[in-house]
Amino acid sequence: MQDLIIKIYDKLYRIYGPQGWWPILSHEGTNPTKKGVIKGYHPGNYDLPIERNDIYEVILGTILTQNTAWLQADKALSHLNQLNALEPEKLLQLDDETLKSAIRCAGFLNQKSIYLKEITRFFIELEGKVPTREQLLQVKGVGNETADSINLYAYKQPEFVVDAYTKRIFTHLGIVDEKISYIKLKNLFQFHLPGSIPVYQEYHALIVEHAKKHYSRKPYEDEILNEFSLK
């Protein structure tokens, strides 16, 4: 099992290369494997985000992309940027209708407009400090995956991110039961991996990249990771 988790990572990394997550608007993309939206990815650079507004932008993105294609979240961020609102104090000044129209393309506009302002107030109160997982989970609109995404990609903390794709791939391979909880699956990865921020960041991104290509429509056929199947 230990080798399995690492071997799968190695193979995905060999195939797809560094993913450059989390994409940031102001950083021009250089990842040729990505179609459509390559803007903002910064493969191989694990120092980002550095600037306060870039950290904030990553956080906004984690909310906007909930159950939504990144392309749409990216558009919403561009709209906010046009409104000069990729800064916490500015976003709070937007009236709700303006905010909703800016993020409409990302769906769930009524909830997400509330969530964005909630997380923004929380972000300001932090005053630059790194939030704990428990603190994040208390913010309305922040669940397990979003909390871990914020910690891993905005604050570079060692929290492994699990998403629907992760569960889909690893249940398909017969490595875990489909009813496994978020926390148990997360702990499985953290137990078998070195506590490396780049590895955590890449592994989740690689899972998403691989799943988009091979797990978006049933029946799932994964000739790439099939050699690791336990079924």
Added chain:
DNA sequence: AACCAGGACGTGA
């Protein structure tokens, strides 16, 4: 023209 997208929340067993 259904199906899907880098989930979270509220509710009732």
Added chain:
DNA sequence: TCACGTCATGGT
């Protein structure tokens, strides 16, 4: 805890 309905828009 845990399963289930709901939230919304846009791409394929």
